[in-house]
Amino acid sequence: MHASSMVIIFFTIALALVLGLLAQRRKQMNLEQWSVGGRGFGILFVFLLMAGEIYTTFTFLGGSGWSYGTGGPTVYILAYGAVAYLFSYFLLPPVWRYAKDHNLISQPDFFNKKFDSKWLGILVAVVGVVAIIPYLQSQMTGLGLIVEVASYGAINQTVGIGIAMIVLALYVTISGVHGTAWTAVLKDIVILIVVLVVGIALPVHVGGLHKMFTTINTEKPGFLTLGVKGMGIPWYISTVLLTGLGFYMWPHAFGAVYTAKNERVFRRNAIFLPLYQLVLLFVFFAGFAAILIVPGLQNSNLALMAAVQKIFPAWLVGVIGGAGVLCAIVPGSLMLMSAGTLIAENIYRPINPNASSKQVQTVARVMVWIVAAVTLIFSIHSNAAIVALLLMGYNFVSQFFPTILLSIFGRGAVSKAGAFTGILVGVLLVVYFTLTKQSLLWGVNTGFWALLVNFVIVLIVSAVTRDVKAERSITV
Amino acid sequence: MSIRWLTLVPLIGLLIGVIFANRATPIVLGMPFLFFYVVLWLILTSVCMAIVYKFDPTNRKED
Numbered sequence: 001m002h003a004s005s006m007v008i009i010f011f012t013i014a015l016a017l018v019l020g021l022l023a024q025r026r027k028q029m030n031l032e033q034w035s036v037g038g039r040g041f042g043i044l045f046v047f048l049l050m051a052g053e054i055y056t057t058f059t060f061l062g063g064s065g066w067s068y069g070t071g072g073p074t075v076y077i078l079a080y081g082a083v084a085y086l087f088s089y090f091l092l093p094p095v096w097r098y099a100k101d102h103n104l105i106s107q108p109d110f111f112n113k114k115f116d117s118k119w120l121g122i123l124v125a126v127v128g129v130v131a132i133i134p135y136l137q138s139q140m141t142g143l144g145l146i147v148e149v150a151s152y153g154a155i156n157q158t159v160g161i162g163i164a165m166i167v168l169a170l171y172v173t174i175s176g177v178h179g180t181a182w183t184a185v186l187k188d189i190v191i192l193i194v195v196l197v198v199g200i201a202l203p204v205h206v207g208g209l210h211k212m213f214t215t216i217n218t219e220k221p222g223f224l225t226l227g228v229k230g231m232g233i234p235w236y237i238s239t240v241l242l243t244g245l246g247f248y249m250w251p252h253a254f255g256a257v258y259t260a261k262n263e264r265v266f267r268r269n270a271i272f273l274p275l276y277q278l279v280l281l282f283v284f285f286a287g288f289a290a291i292l293i294v295p296g297l298q299n300s301n302l303a304l305m306a307a308v309q310k311i312f313p314a315w316l317v318g319v320i321g322g323a324g325v326l327c328a329i330v331p332g333s334l335m336l337m338s339a340g341t342l343i344a345e346n347i348y349r350p351i352n353p354n355a356s357s358k359q360v361q362t363v364a365r366v367m368v369w370i371v372a373a374v375t376l377i378f379s380i381h382s383n384a385a386i387v388a389l390l391l392m393g394y395n396f397v398s399q400f401f402p403t404i405l406l407s408i409f410g411r412g413a414v415s416k417a418g419a420f421t422g423i424l425v426g427v428l429l430v431v432y433f434t435l436t437k438q439s440l441l442w443g444v445n446t447g448f449w450a451l452l453v454n455f456v457i458v459l460i461v462s463a464v465t466r467d468v469k470a471e472r473s474i475t476v
Numbered sequence: 477m478s479i480r481w482l483t484l485v486p487l488i489g490l491l492i493g494v495i496f497a498n499r500a501t502p503i504v505l506g507m508p509f510l511f512f513y514v515v516l517w518l519i520l521t522s523v524c525m526a527i528v529y530k531f532d533p534t535n536r537k538e539d
Contacts, residue, residue: 072498072500072508072510075494075510075511075514078511078514078515078518079490079491079494079514079517079518081518082486082490082517082518082521083487083490083491085521085525086483086486086487086521086525089483089525089528089529090480090483208506209503209506209507210503210506213500213503213506213507213508214503217500217501217508222500223500224500224508224510224511225498225499225500225508225510226494226498226510227498233494233495233498236494237491237492237494240490240491241491264535267529267532267534267535268529270525270529271522271525271526271529272522274518274519274521274522274525275518275519275522277518278515278518278519281507281511281515284511
């Protein structure tokens with residue numbers, strides 16, 4: 001028996017839960033406090049919340065899993081973060097300003113207010129929830145794997161995911177974003193240590209970085225460059241752009257933008273966040289080392305944990321697993337909270353305008369549990385690669401980008417009809433590509449094609465409908 | 477000319493430059509060349525953004 005690793009993992013889960021519960025004690029919980037932390041967070045907390053977006057199970061298991069199974073194309077994960085921060089310098093301050101001026105709470109609020117359209121807000125909310133589910137699922141799949149490996153098979157993945165979903169839903173309903181922020185502090189410290197240890201120890205075990213990559217390059221020629229499995233240069237460029245633009249389009253990331261104290265926070269973060277990305281390298285090194293330590297795994301998501309299990313003692317497997325659990329809980333809770341708020345505030349309230357704030361709040365908390373249950377069902381029935389799930393979500397949320405960009409910088413270039421058709425057509429294209437299981441078309445990411453079509457449609461439909469709107473405003 | 481145009485430099489480096497950097501060797505600082513190249517541009521991104529931040533008049537205003 002390897003009880004020590006399980007004890008440590010459950011201790012981590014319990015600690016996360018206690019922190020979540022303590023965080024809400026001294027705050028009066030209204031909906032604004034619950035979801036945007038009263039808009040009073042300084043640079044440090046915003047930084048931590050945004051860093052929570054970087055270190056998720058996706059990076060921990062998905063990033064190492066991709067290094068292990070896909071090789072060269074993994075560099076896109078490094079690059080898209082930088083692209084996202086470059087854009088954030090220009091994009092986030094006006095979004096924050098607009099949100100502050102109009103007291104916005106969620107992402108659909110932005111569309112609702114900007115275009116004065118209840119149904120546009122509802123559409124954005126629905127797409128947001130649909131996109132969050134595969135993202136949440138990627139966190140849960142990873143979490144289940146960690147618990148399974150750390151218990152050396154005693155607890156299977158399904159039970160592990162079930163336990164995790166209950167913990168997540170429990171503390172999200174009680175403490176909202178404050179719970180996330182405090183757990184994020186704990187997570188960031190633990191994960192940094194773990195990633196450095198694993199990223200150094202595993203390559204050292206196989207003879208050091210230089211020898212490791214030379215061996216891999218000899219054994220698998222071409223594996224360390226772009227072009228593996230059809231993922232060449234066009235795939236790289238389109239995917240980096242798609243995910244870089246989509247980065248802040250996630251409902252939870254867009255909502256986290258509102259929590260900043262002032263707009264300069266974003267411009268300053270754009271300097272430091274690209275460097276923060278460098279820590280990812282150690283995750284990749286661990287994944288590449290796993291090629292030589294545990295070759296031939298069926299499930300590449302397992303690469304990191306399998307290699308760790310082979311080399312480290314059980315208690316250390318527990319610590320590493322615990323870090324992985326926190327990696328899933330922090331972003332997972334943000335996403336769950338966003339999904340609950342989206343459904344309550346941006347779907348339920350517009351449809352039932354007479355609902356009281358208390359009712360809406362109750363709906364939000366109930367929906368957290370329903371979304372958790374739906375995600376659990378998907379997690380049990382699907383074994384997709386963690387990165388593939390995340391890319392699917394990105395394809396959806398990036399469809400908001402053309403409308404947001406043009407509505408901020410292209411004064412009046414987008415009409416209500418243009419925004420609505422663009423998003424709808426983009427999303428339907430993504431659904432079509434997903435159902436027909438196409439991820440590449442002429443070497444380019446299919447989400448990127450959807451984004452291009454979306455851009456063109458927004459411009460065309462807006463150009464056609466703008467005159468009508470202008471005429472109306474003259475006659476009125 | 478606004479200092480903000482400097483943002484385009486890392487963007488081009490990361491997206492277009494990769495066409496010429498897509499190779500496994502030489503291994504630099506223990507990394508395959510492609511990885512080293514992207515890492516280099518991450519650092520340069522940070523440097524460029526620091527310069528943009530410093531000279532962008534928007535950031536000199538008081539809050």
